[in-house]
Amino acid sequence: MIDNLPLSANFNESPLLIQVAWIASCVLLSVIILLSIYLKIMRFHLRKKDKDNAQFKNEYEAYLIEYLYSGDTTGKINELQDSIIQKLKASVSIKSKRKIIISVLYNLMNEVSGEMSVSIKQLYYNTGLINYALKRLESKRWHIIAKGIGELTRFKIDEAHHKVSKFVNHPRSEVRKETQLYLVSLFRFEGLSFLNNLTTPLSEWAQIQLLETLQKFDDQQICDIRPWLKSTNDSVVLFALKLAQIYNQFEVQDTLMELLAHPKKQIRISAIQVLTHLYGVEAKELLKANFNDLSLEEQICFFGMLEKLVMPSDEPFVEKYLFHKNFEIQLLALKILKSINIDKYMGLSETTTTEKDSSMIKLVNTL
Amino acid sequence: MDTSTVKIILQILHYLFFGYAFLAIVSYIILSIISGKETLEYLKKNSFVHYKDILSSAMSPSITIIAPAYNESLNVVENVRSLLSNHYVNYNVIIVNDGSKDDSLEKLIEAYDLEKIDYIVNEKIKTKPLRAGVFKSKNPAFEKLMVVDKENGGKADALNMGLNISKSKYVACIDVDCLLLEDALQKMIKPFLDETNTRVIAAGGVIRIANSCIIRGGKLIDVNLPKNLLVQSQILEYLRAFLLGRMAWSRLNGLLVISGAFGIFDKEIAIAVGGYDTNTVGEDMEIIVRMRRYMEEKNEKYRVSYIPDPLCWTEAPDSYKIFISQRNRWTRGTIETLKKHRKIGFNPKYGSFGMLSYPYWLIFERLAPIIEVIGLIYFAILIVLQEVKWEYALAFLVLSYMFSVLFSIIAIYSEELTFHQYKKKGTGIKLVLLSALEPFLLHPFILYAAIRGNFDYFFNKKKKWGSMVRKGLVTV
Numbered sequence: 001m002i003d004n005l006p007l008s009a010n011f012n013e014s015p016l017l018i019q020v021a022w023i024a025s026c027v028l029l030s031v032i033i034l035l036s037i038y039l040k041i042m043r044f045h046l047r048k049k050d051k052d053n054a055q056f057k058n059e060y061e062a063y064l065i066e067y068l069y070s071g072d073t074t075g076k077i078n079e080l081q082d083s084i085i086q087k088l089k090a091s092v093s094i095k096s097k098r099k100i101i102i103s104v105l106y107n108l109m110n111e112v113s114g115e116m117s118v119s120i121k122q123l124y125y126n127t128g129l130i131n132y133a134l135k136r137l138e139s140k141r142w143h144i145i146a147k148g149i150g151e152l153t154r155f156k157i158d159e160a161h162h163k164v165s166k167f168v169n170h171p172r173s174e175v176r177k178e179t180q181l182y183l184v185s186l187f188r189f190e191g192l193s194f195l196n197n198l199t200t201p202l203s204e205w206a207q208i209q210l211l212e213t214l215q216k217f218d219d220q221q222i223c224d225i226r227p228w229l230k231s232t233n234d235s236v237v238l239f240a241l242k243l244a245q246i247y248n249q250f251e252v253q254d255t256l257m258e259l260l261a262h263p264k265k266q267i268r269i270s271a272i273q274v275l276t277h278l279y280g281v282e283a284k285e286l287l288k289a290n291f292n293d294l295s296l297e298e299q300i301c302f303f304g305m306l307e308k309l310v311m312p313s314d315e316p317f318v319e320k321y322l323f324h325k326n327f328e329i330q331l332l333a334l335k336i337l338k339s340i341n342i343d344k345y346m347g348l349s350e351t352t353t354t355e356k357d358s359s360m361i362k363l364v365n366t367l
Numbered sequence: 368m369d370t371s372t373v374k375i376i377l378q379i380l381h382y383l384f385f386g387y388a389f390l391a392i393v394s395y396i397i398l399s400i401i402s403g404k405e406t407l408e409y410l411k412k413n414s415f416v417h418y419k420d421i422l423s424s425a426m427s428p429s430i431t432i433i434a435p436a437y438n439e440s441l442n443v444v445e446n447v448r449s450l451l452s453n454h455y456v457n458y459n460v461i462i463v464n465d466g467s468k469d470d471s472l473e474k475l476i477e478a479y480d481l482e483k484i485d486y487i488v489n490e491k492i493k494t495k496p497l498r499a500g501v502f503k504s505k506n507p508a509f510e511k512l513m514v515v516d517k518e519n520g521g522k523a524d525a526l527n528m529g530l531n532i533s534k535s536k537y538v539a540c541i542d543v544d545c546l547l548l549e550d551a552l553q554k555m556i557k558p559f560l561d562e563t564n565t566r567v568i569a570a571g572g573v574i575r576i577a578n579s580c581i582i583r584g585g586k587l588i589d590v591n592l593p594k595n596l597l598v599q600s601q602i603l604e605y606l607r608a609f610l611l612g613r614m615a616w617s618r619l620n621g622l623l624v625i626s627g628a629f630g631i632f633d634k635e636i637a638i639a640v641g642g643y644d645t646n647t648v649g650e651d652m653e654i655i656v657r658m659r660r661y662m663e664e665k666n667e668k669y670r671v672s673y674i675p676d677p678l679c680w681t682e683a684p685d686s687y688k689i690f691i692s693q694r695n696r697w698t699r700g701t702i703e704t705l706k707k708h709r710k711i712g713f714n715p716k717y718g719s720f721g722m723l724s725y726p727y728w729l730i731f732e733r734l735a736p737i738i739e740v741i742g743l744i745y746f747a748i749l750i751v752l753q754e755v756k757w758e759y760a761l762a763f764l765v766l767s768y769m770f771s772v773l774f775s776i777i778a779i780y781s782e783e784l785t786f787h788q789y790k791k792k793g794t795g796i797k798l799v800l801l802s803a804l805e806p807f808l809l810h811p812f813i814l815y816a817a818i819r820g821n822f823d824y825f826f827n828k829k830k831k832w833g834s835m836v837r838k839g840l841v842t843v
Contacts, residue, residue, distance in 0.1 A: 018758050028769035032773050067389065183375040203560060
């Protein structure tokens with residue numbers, strides 16, 4: 001029956017479901033053909049774009065190097081430099097070219113210092129690139145704002161301080177992160193004042209970035225971190241603890257002692273670690289007295305402290321934990337005993353009964 | 368049974384098959400839309416990320432790469448060199464030689480100037496005992512490397528040994544023959560450090576196929592499309608699975624599997640759940656399900672994250688025999704995991720994990736090959752009974768074929784618009800042609816392997832991993 005009728009008549013006589021299936025198949029086939037053709041065009045354009053970008057990059061690099069080396073000590077723009085500015089100005093209005101120019105400028109900025117760095121910043125202003133970055137801050141899309149702030153940070157545009165700092169409590173963490181980096185990159189420890197009013201959590205990633213940025217500066221004069229150690233924002237407290245450790249903040253030991261009773265376990269553990277680093281002997285005594293009230297992680301951490309700050313008077317305490325069921329505590333206790341009373345330690349192998357304990361003693365012996 | 372009853376049964380079966388196929392197609396469409404959104408969001412988020420800071424920071428968290436090796440003598444020295452060339456600052460590598468019968472250990476000792484050290488394993492997870500012991504290099508250039516030689520206990524047991532030994536907060540479990548890009552660790556660790564209110568318990572990365580790619584000094588130099596049609600088809604399959612599937616499940620926080628080839632775990636949780644299960648061949652899926660279950664039962668907010676960047680490249684099987692063996696194992700692994708954790712399925716106590724992820728895997732992954740085979744048998748019976756309505760059959764066969772080709776093309780677009788790894792001229796058209804051929808080149812064998820996997824699971828309990836012969840990647 002199917003064979004004898006023309007295709008259209010056959011189709012019209014088919015049940016609705018079959019008609020729908022064939023129409024859908026035809027639509028899908030058309031889409032497949034169109035997408036296949038477009039894929040070829042798109043891949044061609046992607047390859048061409050890569051090629052063009054490489055070419056533009058070389059061209060702009062040459063312009064910029066010529067610009068930098070044709071300058072004189074007065075800092076005034078000469079004719080050649082002006083012509084380069086005009087050429088670049090014409091290019092920055094095209095988004096793809098602007099992106100390349102910014103990338104070339106930034107790479108150059110990383111390679112030079114002093115006057116040349118100032119000259120690049122000046123060029124950033126003269127070509128009007130600054131306006132595009134500032135315009136990005138007005139965007140409604142969060143990633144455009146974040147990109148804009150990132151660019152202002154890279155070119156050290158401290159004049160945008162007021163415009164950028166309003167994003168410090170932006171709902172998107174990416175925008176907040178870029179804002180924080182801007183403030184710290186340009187205003188160093190003063191830039192950290194955003195922590196005073198930070199209501200949102202500071203991620204571990206953001207903390208590492210901020211610490212790395214701070215460590216790049218020659219001037220390592222840190223401000224008072226006590227208010228941040230007392231912050232109600234736990235992530236700010238954790239960040240301040242890292243600052244205390246990196247910048248050896250011996251003067252905040254009292255505040256650190258208070259943190260040993262903080263409701264958050266992670267903060268208590270970090271406080272023990274920082275106090276260990278700062279030789280907090282008082283903390284050692286306090287923790288020793290309350291050892292049984294500590295969580296297992298805190299106990300392990302405390303033994304880490306004891307390993308560093310141990311005194312002969314700690315021996316009776318350590319002896320109680322030589323055969324503790326926790327591997328880390330037992331290992332540390334044995335190491336500590338070995339360091340303070342080697343004779344007693346050597347005598348242990350004769351008194352141990354289990355294979356685990358004797359191999360542990362053997363191991364510590366080799367350390 | 369009279370003819371009207373038979374007709375009613377046939378009618379019901381028609382609707383069941385139709386409904387299943389319809390739901391599968393709808394789910395693919397929904398997942399690909401969600402994947403697209405998630406990938407775009409990821410690209411936006413990462414367009415201004417400063418990875419350099421994390422690379423050089425001493426404050427960055429420590430990561431241990433655990434790579435089990437069994438009879439890898441041929442490439443183990445080069446593979447370890449690749450693992451040691453990562454740019455992340457705070458990491459170390461533990462190679463667990465899982466009772467290899469070849470000279471893997473001797474080669475490692477010689478190449479990396481290793482010496483035996485005194486070491487007691489803190490056995491948080493029970494494993495097979497050490498054999499030759501623990502080795503470290505005398506050469507400071509290889510200070511990040513530790514080689515552990517133990518009695519054979521399988522991949523899961525070797526990974527557990529690595530978990531016991533690692534002192535890091537995070538562990539990256541990888542196949543020793545995988546090529547890890549230099550920036551893989553900092554990209555994979557980011558989700559763990561970025562979250563503030565939710566604990567990220569594991570993160571997986573996209574696995575790419577490295578056959579025919581050029582590798583120099585442990586680095587990927589040139590990406591090529593292999594000539595072998597089976598490998599080409601797997602490339603397409605991986606693009607679909609990773610870019611259109613797993614990204615969506617990541618968005619829905621419903622990922623049940625992270626490829627065993629490369630994944631990072633929160634060590635504390637991995638140990639708390641008892642490490643890898645040594646009694647399954649699908650240990651990579653099982654540990655994720657167990658970790659999720661643990662977090663759900665503890666009522667803690669958590670996530671399993673996914674990174675779409677092409678960070679890990681591996682060798683895919685280039686013969687149907689090895690391919691079928693691999694897929695057979697994957698099927699058995701899925702069956703074992705879903706069966707072991709059946710308590711989760713359709714259990715509202717486990718939230719979307721129990722009500723969405725698990726049921727989806729059960730219905731559209733676990734049962735799919737069985738339903739397909741039943742469908743084929745049913746179709747054959749209809750042919751014999753001359754009950755096939757050919758105009759319907761043909762129309763829907765063509766429609767499903769068109770959909771499958773279009774779906775593959777969308778996966779190609781997803782790749783081109785994001786990571787654009789296959790840049791060479793002519794590759795695009797080859798991939799499009801492959802989309803048309805792949806349903807014939809790959810799907811029948813996947814179906815066959817899955818059925819064999821089911822058969823082996825129920826009737827051949829002794830079957831374990833099966834052979835996975837690798838030829839080695841193109842190294843210059």
